[in-house]
Amino acid sequence: QVQLVESGGGSVQAGGALKLSCIVARSDFRICAMGWYRQAPGQERELVSRFRGDGSPEDAYFVKCRFAISQNDAKTTLYLQMYRLTTEDTAVYYCAARRCNYEWYNQAGIYYGQGTQVTVSS
Numbered sequence: 001q002v003q004l005v006e007s008g009g010g011s012v013q014a015g016g017a018l019k020l021s022c023i024v025a026r027s028d029f030r031i032c033a034m035g036w037y038r039q040a041p042g043q044e045r046e047l048v049s050r051f052r053g054d055g056s057p058e059d060a061y062f063v064k065c066r067f068a069i070s071q072n073d074a075k076t077t078l079y080l081q082m083y084r085l086t087t088e089d090t091a092v093y094y095c096a097a098r099r100c101n102y103e104w105y106n107q108a109g110i111y112y113g114q115g116t117q118v119t120v121s122s
Contacts, residue, residue, distance in 0.1 A: 002026065003024070004114075005022065005023050006020060006021070006022045007022075008021050008116060009117045012121075013120070014085060018082050020082070020118075021078070022036075022079075024097065031098065032098055034051060034078045034097050035078075037096055040090060041091075045094065049080065067083070068080070080093070085118075090118060092115040092117050093116050094112045
């Protein structure tokens with residue numbers, strides 16, 4: 001249906017930076033927006049940053065200007081540049097794609113990649 005492939009995760013010390021990438025390897029549907037989510041051990045998956053339908057970014061409270069979401073002109077590659085990472089940012093980061101005619105709250109139209117691990121050490 002929709003295949004998303006993330007890359008760029010890894011281990012970094014607190015205060016460091018990482019850039020995640022996500023490509024749309026396959027899509028049987030028209031994608032209207034993409035975003036990033038994360039899941040820390042023992043916690044629910046949560047929003048990091050995503051694009052709204054009008055193209056503006058919507059960031060989680062903890063982003064605080066540390067992260068920047070972007071995409072290429074063709075909207076086939078999504079990025080997440082992360083700066084000033086803390087140990088609390090340790091999680092599996094998932095790329096997400098929203099199918100057209102669905103909203104972000106409707107999981108029936110949301111597709112996720114396999115995730116990429118980000119580990120921040122103190």
